[in-house]
Structures are given as structure tokens and as C-alpha cells.
Amino acid sequence: MDLIAVAWPYWHQFFFVLFAATAIGFGFGVLLSKNVVRMAFYLVLSLGSTAGLFFLAGAEFVGAMQLMIYVGGTMVLLIFGVMLTAQKDFINMDTHTQDWILATIVGGSLLMVLLFGAFGSEDWKTPQDITDAEVQATKEATPLGLALTGIRVDTLGESTDAVAEGKSGYLMPFIIVSIHLLVVLIGAAYMARTKKLSHATDDKSSRAKLMLFKMEHEEEQLEEEQYVVTHRAKSALNPLDSENED
Amino acid sequence: MADFIDYLFGIDDSWFSYLVAALVAAVLILHVVAVGALLFIWMERKISGRIQDRLGPTRVGGKFGWLQTLADGIKLIAKEDITPDLADRFLFKIAPYIGLAASYAAFIALPFADGVVGQHLNTAVFFVLAVLGLEVFSVILAGYASGSKWSLFGAMREAAQVVSYEVPLGMCVVVPVMICGTMNLTTIANMQSGFFTNWLVFNDPFTFLTAIIYFTCATAGVNRAPFDLAEAESELVAGFHTEYSGLRWSLFFMAEYSSMFIVSALASILFFGGPHGPIPIADILGLLPTENLGSGSAQAFNENADGFFAAMNVQVMIARVLGVGNLILKGVIGVTLMMWIRWSFPRLRIDQVMTMCLKYCVPLAAIGFIGATAWQYLDLPTGNALVDAPRYEHHEMWTDGLSKNESDVEAEAEAVESVEEVQTPHANDKVTDASSVTVKTVPVSVEKGGDQ
Amino acid sequence: MATSKIDDPRVIEFDVRTDEMLINMGPQHPSTHGVLRLVLRSDGEVVSDVEPHLGYLHRCAEKIGENLTARQWIPYTDRMDYLAAMNMNLGWSLVIEKLIEYDLPERGRHLRVIISEMGRIASHLVAMGTYGLDLGSFTPFLYGFRERERILNLFEEVCGARLTYSYLTPGGATADLPSGWTDKCREFLTQFKEVIPELHTLLTTNSIFVSRTAGIGVMSARMAIDYGCTGPVLRGSGVYHDLRFHGEERYTEMYDGYVFDVICADPETGKYPESNYEFHGDKLDYPEIPRQAILGDCWHRFYVRMLEVVQSVRLIEQAIEKYEATSGDWGKPIKLIQKLPAKEAYMETEAPRGQMGFYVVGNGDSIPWRVRARSSSFCNLSVTAPLCQGILLADIPAIVGSLDVVMGEIDR
């Protein structure tokens, strides 16, 4: 029992390494893959792993949101786009070599700067201890929701004017984003429409309309041309049939 | 559960107990998925057989052919795993696993009874929906990677359908969340304890409407008839799984049946009381230490007794087994209903499915949401008022400070701070610790103590 | 007037232009009723063109007929419309009888009415069931087959076979009905009447079924006639034409003295004949025509079949009485090597799927010089291409299923 009784306080680290490795690995997959659907697939996995990191950092709601909106919604949309804009096999869309070289140099330098920044501060670099119970307390979604409606629970203790008037929340941005989403919804639906529809004579839908138009005409002509075998007197054929009358 | 293993082996906070706890939870959930699929496929055969005036399987496994699915499973495992020439081999092979993993992962946050849950999440409702939404990926990838036009058709249909139906589904789920004021499934379930009039479906007419819309959208969301367009055999041969065979094919079915169960179980938790039966048997038999909770309400389960074993109380354990049975029974009833629908109705057309979603489900869900909000706001009588069974009250203290005078704010803030010191659920695992706190004033974090 | 149709919900506008797809539906496809092959040109879900390809079940039946005697070819007619083999036998028998100018005794006439109408019910039950299957409803299929099995049991007692009967032959039938058979038949009809409302509930009046079929595949009467459609497909478009009334004397005299309706909507009022369907002594009205249904659409074709089943029940009830009232010879088969006179004969009968015509030329020998079959399903199938333009993929099974083709008859 001695062996297993040794506390292993590295769960967070273990899962961090796991999720970070998958996120970055599949990020590379996105970059290096040539097949668009595979790129999308790798992006899903990368974003999913990032959601895992969010969970790990205590942002449960944001993590679930990431899964729901990003992975569930955006990616399906993206795959739709991929399928609707299917490419012919002979169209070559490989990256030029000079692009690769340039992008690697610029990207590498950018990464250096960012990493330097990330590990630059002693405050950020030093891990801080937290108890299990404290972790649980940070995972509340309610304060988040309240903040979106304009109430900052976590700053209730502070007695600034903004707090006292209940103005410290994110109500305004929330409303702006809502309206923005609505506008985007309408705009995207409008943009994706084909505008050529009305005058495309060889369009299939026009042909269907034409078909219906012709059919309606036919029905009109029907009576004139006496094509229908008219209702014969059934009784003439069947003298016994008295209940039917024409 | 980790605490229980710690207790069992006399160790403290070991990685071993966490690992074992996680493994046990994972295996138990896997059983729900795998054995559930076996059971449901057998059920589907028997039910469809009875509906269609025939017997269904009768021989394998003695009576009722109850081992038929297992025999078929063995056959499927033994079958050759074919990959078509034109397939994108990697995506083709990996697609079924994604679907299964998604529907399996959704079980993590599903509470089978109070404390019997893989992982307590404060955003459990959201998590389950989000993870279930990932299942559509397996279908899209399978359809694309098969290199077959029928599969691609199936995938496109499924993608369009599932993405559309997530909207009304989400709106329906918001209604119980709004009434209960939490996204924690355990709390939502516990707020419906007591007699069945406490169930949210009977809360007001609008929740009733919402429950119906939810079930419709959930049926569409898991691709069951009459919304099973992605695998419409008369149009698309077999839709997205046309090219699959053997084990990979059966994985799609396991995913389908387990998501059927999970949406039914979610419906039962959100609207039909979850682990609480129509009559609070455990409460009436006195299996639960209700006196500890003070208010004398029909509180069936003691939330503070955290985890299945943590309470170390046989009576509570029996009550929880009852709760698990209740939830599974309700889930199975939901699945049976879906089967009944499937074998009775023809299939809709893709434009009709979309019309139904956008023209009927979304507006109705919106009406349900607005109506339920208004009902709450106007404080109109709810279902539980009919039999004078007061609902267990879920009360959060977050905003109490705002309702007070400005002079009280500071004092209140101190109170909040002091409450936060109490927020140590694992330290307070014992049942008796809750005795000092009445329901009305229990801060939310203590109520929702995390498992493991 | 034309602009109103442009707003038709069946016309799908394109939001996004995508690439055209050429899809092969069949010959191994669950909803192509055997081995029909449809080549679809589709843009996403919208099918712009459908081209049916035939010949996957071609067995040179007609050529074989030119090497066999008239009675020897009977089993080959079984294999044409294998779902209504009795009616195929009848068609061939009648044309040979016409050629050799043979007159059937009265008992044989009623026997043939019983058998051929039973065949019609059995065939329409399959049509109904598989149509449900095409639309994704599995249960009515088995309900239909359950009833069909009862009919097949009766047929088995008559001739020993359940699918390819070779029962009706030139000259009459191979045997008289066994004793007690008519009672069993009455028993069947009694319980079958109870099933019809069930089928109406499951399909005809089911709102999903109606929304899938009403207004889909609308075929005008003119178009139906132009393409040579016959049977329920023609009558579903409102053309009052049934060979049992309007056919040749030699065929219609079989139905002399029988009372039944031709199921066809009046093109002016859109009304079907009054119901004469009795159920536990009460007269039940036929299900109402849904608001969305247009005369000539898939729903009407299906409805016509459902109502024709009732008429067949009515006919069989009368025929059993008439059969029991007569006695004597039922019509022995002609000789196996019956010499055929050197002339030609053509005759069409009202088979369940439409007018089934047989053409035979004799040359004084017992083996005919020329045999030709006019298949109803072949003509009915020919409307697939014009009907399936600008529709959704899911409508193709609905339209092809409503035409109720049997490939054995088309390819022969």
C-alpha cells in the first residue's frame, strides 16, 4: 500500500500535457494537411482538445460553449462549405514553396516573441497551489450568467459606484452581440443566395416550372379535345346495377 | 467514490483510488452503452415484431430470443471489415469511433441518481447537449469518407437536420434550466422530488408543451424515424453507413441506441422527475434522513451525502438504487416510445423535416419559453400546488445583496464571504453536517457538492 | 393563371449552385422493385432528370412462347407479373380461347371472376405494402403480406402453388374449386374487411403519408393517355376507363350480371363513387380526399388501388353466390397439343396493374407462329422520366412506387 499511497498531485499536469499535445498536434495537422475535409477534421479535434484545456482551467461553461458552438456548429457549417465547394481533382492548390519558407520564418519569429512573453513574467510562471474545494467553487456558471445580465457577483464586496448601481456587468455587450448575431444570420443567408435565379433559362428549377405550366395547359385543353373517355352510362352495360346512375 | 476507496484501503488522497474510481465509473457507463445497445436492439426487434403481428426473435438464448443481439454481435465481429477502394481510408476507419465516443462521453455528466454520476458538472445540461452534438461529425465523416454518393447524401441530410434541430432543442432545454435556476442536472432532478405533480412537465401548460417539443426535437436529433432521413433505406440504400460492414457498422448502431437512451434520460431528468418516481417511495418508507434537511418538504434525496458510497448509509444506498432504477425505467420508456413511433409512421421528406423544425418547432419552443418565463414571473399556480406538496426549494444567494438597501450591502458581502468558507463539499461529506443548514439558506455550492 | 403554379411548393429554388451528380439507382436498390435501374441527374437533393433502364430480367419469354404449345406457355405467363400470376394466366387463356373460338361454361366464368379478383386483391396488397415501404413505413407491408398469405393459402388449396399457379388455362381451369373452398373464401373476406380500415389508418389518412404523396408526381389525364398508362395509374388521373366495362365483348361478358363500380374520380367534381363498403353491417364512407391531393398525384393512384380492393371483395361475394348457384362443367383445359387456326388474335384484360394484352398468331400448328405480350407496367413506367423532373430525391421512390411496376412483366 505504500506505493499507491504516495499522492500523485499531477492530474492537472497529466491532462494538461494530454490536451495540449493533441491541440498542438492536430493544429499542425490542419497546417500540413492538403485535403480540406481532413483539415476540418483535425481542426475539430484541435478545438475539442482546447475545450478540454478550458475545462481543466476551471472554465466549464466556456468549455461546453466551445464544444457546442465551435465544434458542433461552426465546424458543421465549415464542412458544409467544403462539400458544397467541392474541388475538381486537377485543380492544384498546393502552397508555393516560397510561401512556406516565408511563413515559417515569420511564424517562428512570432512564436519566439509570444513564448518570451508567456514565460517572461515571474508571476505567470510560478504555479500556485489550490485546494480541491476551491477548485469546485470556481466552476460556477451562475455568476457568468448573472454577469451577462449585468450583475457582477464576484465584485459584490467592492463598494464602487458601478457595483452599487449594478452597472459592472456585461449586459450591454451581450445585447450588442445578440443583435450582431441576428444581423449576421440574415446577412449570411442573403449572401449565400444565388442572384441569377430569375433569368436562368436553362436552370433546372425553371424547367420544373415550365413542366408544371405545360401540364396546366394540358388540363385546359383536355375537355376541348375530348380525350377523356366520357362517362358511359353504367346501366347500359350492367342492367342489374340499379344503384348507380350516371 | 474515491473517498470510499480511500476508506476501504485506509489510504488518503492517493492517485490509486482516483484511478480506480475513474475506471469503475467508465466501465459502468460503458455497460450502459454496450449492454443498453444489446437490450435496445433486442427490444426493437420484439416491439417491431409485436407491432407487425409477428414474433420477433424466439430461439437464441432460450426464451424470447434474448441473446439474439449477442449472436448477431458475434457475427458482426467475425465479418470482414471492408474498406471501399475510393474511400478516404483514415477517416473512413475512424468515423464510427467518433460517434461512439461522443455518445459515450455524454454519459459522463448524466446523473443516474443523486450522487451517482460520472463527474459532477455545474453545466451538465449544456455539456450533454454539446457532446451529443459531436455525434453528427461521425456521420459527416463516414458519409464523406465512404466515397459513395449515397453515403454523402445521407451525411448531408444528417448534418442539415441535426444542426437545425439543435436550435429548438436548446430552447426547450432552457425552460427547465430557467425554472430551476441551474444547469446542474442533479439539482434540476432534485427540485422535482416528491409526488409527480412536482415534475416540471406539470409545472405549467407551457412546460408541458415544451416537453413535447423537446421529445420531437430529440427524436430528430438522434435520427430516429420519422426523421431518419440519413439512413432512409428506400431512398439512400442505407445512407451514411452504406459502405460499412462488420464491427464498424455495429458501432454506429451502438452510438445510435445509446444516444436514444441519453436523450430520453435527459428528458426524464429535465421534465419527468429524473430519479424520482411518481410517488416518493423512499421518502415514505423513511429511507432518507429527511429530518436533517429541516424544512419538511418532500426532499427525497440527501444531496449532501455525496457519492454513492460516501454516505455509508444502507438506507440511502437503497434509495439511490431505487433512483437509478427509476431513471433507467424512464429512459427505457422514452426509447420504447421512439420505437413505437418508428414502426408506425412513414418517413418525412427532407424539406418537410426542415419545415417542421423552422416553422413549427422553433416558434413553439419560443412560445413555450416565453410562456414559462411569464408563468414564473407572474407567479401563477404550478402543478405542485394541486396536491399541496411543496417543492424543494433551490435558492442561490448570489444576488441577495442587490435586493437589500445600500447600507446592508457591506454586511451582506461579509456574509457571502463567510459562506464561501463553508463551500468545501468534500470536507463535509458526512450526512450529519448538513443538519445545521436549512434548505432555505444552503448556499448553492454546498448543495451541489462534487463527486469524487 | 400560370403564375399561381410558380409558387407551387414542389418547385425548389436553388440557394446555392452546386455541381451536378450522376447517380445510379438500382438495379440493386431497395426501392426499385426488383431490378429497375434509374440513372438520376441530381443537383444536391433535387433531381433534374431520371432515365429508367430496363432489361435486367429479360428472359425471352415471348420467343419461348413461339416454341411451345398454348398450354405449355402458361407457366411462362406466371412469371411475367409474378404478383398477379392468376390474371396473367387469364389473359393468355382468353386470347387462345378467342383464337380457337371456344366458349366457356357459366360455372367456369364465375370461377374465373373469383380467382382473378382474388389475384387482384393479392396484387394490390403487395402494391400497398411496398408503397408504405418506399415511404419508410415498414408495418403496413407486413399487414399487407399477412392478408396476402391468406389468399395464397386459398390459392394453394386450389392449385397447389403459392406464386406461379398455372391454374387458369385456355378452356377453363385445371381443376374445379375444392369442396368447402367457397366457405373459406367467405371467411377470408369477412375478416379481410376488418383489415381495410386499419390499412387506411396506417397509410391513406396518415398525415405524413399524405404529405409525402399528395401533390407529388401529378399526371394529367392527357399525359396518362398519351403515354399509354392503364389500370389504376390511368384511373388515378381521373380517366374513366376499365376494361371490365369498356373491354372486348369476350372479356366483359365474364362480368355480366355483376354489380361494381369503376374506381375513378369524376374529373369535374373530383368525387369518387359512393361507398358501398360494409363493415359489421354499417356502411362506412371511404376516407376523405385530403385537401392537398391533386387529381393524378401519387396519393390518388394509391387511393384508387385501395378502393379497388373493396370492389374486388364485392365482386367475389357476388361471384361465390353465382358460382354456387350453377353446377356442371367448370371448363376443362384444352388439349395440350391443341391446333391453333391460321389467324391472329389480340386481347386485353384488366390485370391489377393495367391492361395486359396478349397477341398470338397461329399457323395451323399447335405451336403459335408469333406470341407477343403488351405489358401494362412497361407503359406505366414510361412516365417516370417526365414525372421525375425537378423533384426531390425522396420523391422518386414515392413516384415509382405509386406506378407499381413489376419488372418481370416489363422485361418478360
Add this chain to the structure above:
Amino acid sequence: MLLIGTVSVSWYLAVGAVLFVLGAVCMATKRNLLGVLMGVELVLNGANMNFIAFGSKVLRPEGSLGLDGQLIALFVIVLAAAEAAVALAIALNFYNNHNTVDVDRANELNG
């Protein structure tokens, strides 16, 4: 039990930085419009990681951004979804007009 080993905010920032750079390089190198779009998603995700890391009370009980970090991350996700919808509409339109999604072909406005 201590949950935290040696993982600190910096590690999260590093992951965010790598994702950001991968996305940026993806945007720069891909010629497929949809590939560029995926690069944008990666960049936004990398940026989001920073907000979450700074707002996390698990990583840094003292001195964290608190709720603000999570809230900004939420807004970023929502706006990214909106951005994806519009970008896809543009992509489809582009495809309708050019019959390709190669961004190098969008050169009508070249002088």
C-alpha cells in the same frame, strides 16, 4: 489534495501562442479559402486560451482576471461563430462566381 503540479499560467499561454502561430501560418500559406478560414479559427482559439488562462482561478487564485476572462472568451467564441457564417457565405459566393475557392484567383481588383 493538491491538484496542481508544475502547470502554471505560462504553460497555457505557451499552448495559446503555438495555436496562434499555427493559425497565422495556416492563414498565410493556404490557398484554399476554407483553409484560410480554418486558420482564422485557430488564431481566435489561441487568443481565447490566453483569456481563459488569465481568468482562471484554478491556475492563479490570486490576481486572476476572474469572470472577465471567461466572459471575453465567450464573446470571442460567439463572434467567431458569426464570423464563420459570414465567411462561409462569402466563400460560397466566391465559388459561385469563380468556380473555385482558390484565393489567388480573386485578383479582379489588381491594378
